[in-house]
Amino acid sequence: GAVVSQHPSRVICKSGTSVKIECRSLDFQATTMFWYRQFPKQSLMLMATSNEGSKATYEQGVEKDKFLINHASLTLSTLTVTSAHPEDSSFYICSAAPGQSFNEQFFGPGTRLTVL
Amino acid sequence: DAKTTQPPSMDCAEGRAANLPCNHSTISGNEYVYWYRQIHSQGPQYIIHGLKNNETNEMASLIITEDRKSSTLILPHATLRDTAVYYCIVNRNNDMRFGAGTRLTVKP
Numbered sequence: 471g472a473v474v475s476q477h478p479s480r481v482i483c484k485s486g487t488s489v490k491i492e493c494r495s496l497d498f499q500a501t502t503m504f505w506y507r508q509f510p511k512q513s514l515m516l517m518a519t520s521n522e523g524s525k526a527t528y529e530q531g532v533e534k535d536k537f538l539i540n541h542a543s544l545t546l547s548t549l550t551v552t553s554a555h556p557e558d559s560s561f562y563i564c565s566a567a568p569g570q571s572f573n574e575q576f577f578g579p580g581t582r583l584t585v586l
Numbered sequence: 587d588a589k590t591t592q593p594p595s596m597d598c599a600e601g602r603a604a605n606l607p608c609n610h611s612t613i614s615g616n617e618y619v620y621w622y623r624q625i626h627s628q629g630p631q632y633i634i635h636g637l638k639n640n641e642t643n644e645m646a647s648l649i650i651t652e653d654r655k656s657s658t659l660i661l662p663h664a665t666l667r668d669t670a671v672y673y674c675i676v677n678r679n680n681d682m683r684f685g686a687g688t689r690l691t692v693k694p
Contacts, residue, residue, distance in 0.1 A: 577629035
């Protein structure tokens with residue numbers, strides 16, 4: 471089956487620093503990737519949709535200047551949390567959709583971000 | 587949003603079938619129903635999806651009512667490792683939104 475990886479799996483950083491999370495589709499090309507955030511005991515919330523070679527589409531309430539998304543290739547999307555604060559501490563999950571038809575999404579294992 | 591409604595929690599005895607219901611009364615004709623599950627602190631795992639016919643794979647069966655307004659995910663022989671949050675999602679315009687899901691606890 472299709473595999474999506476994320477790196478790092480866990481990161482702890484100081485308040486005010488920036489953190490980059492990578493999402494890779496390992497055995498397929500992903501025209502579209504999605505970024506979700508999940509707080510404890512809550513469901514996944516879609517943050518943004520990332521299309522290769524174009525700007526990401528952000529959901530309402532998600533600050534595009536704080537959560538920078540780059541989808542530079544068909545197998546890699548990155549999410550950079552800029553000037554992180556403790557309230558940004560969360561579980562960040564990406565998913566990737568193969569080809570033009572993204573009825574099916576394959577999810578990464580998630581990245582646990584803790585901002586001190 | 588093509589919203590779905592699921593019970594917040596369910597218990598199931600190990601070895602028995604787990605039947606997880608989902609209501610999606612606003613589903614449109616070309617929208618698929620997807621099921622994922624999430625085990626604690628992991629990414630969601632794909633289980634099964636369907637349009638209008640019942641589907642079965644090595645993990646589960648999906649029963650969709652004729653009017654497509656509801657569906658049931660069936661885990662035929664639940665094991666302790668099936669304890670997870672199960673999400674029923676309607677794929678609207680290639681956009682998948684997660685609801686609260688059902689927390690299934692399989693008990694010995």
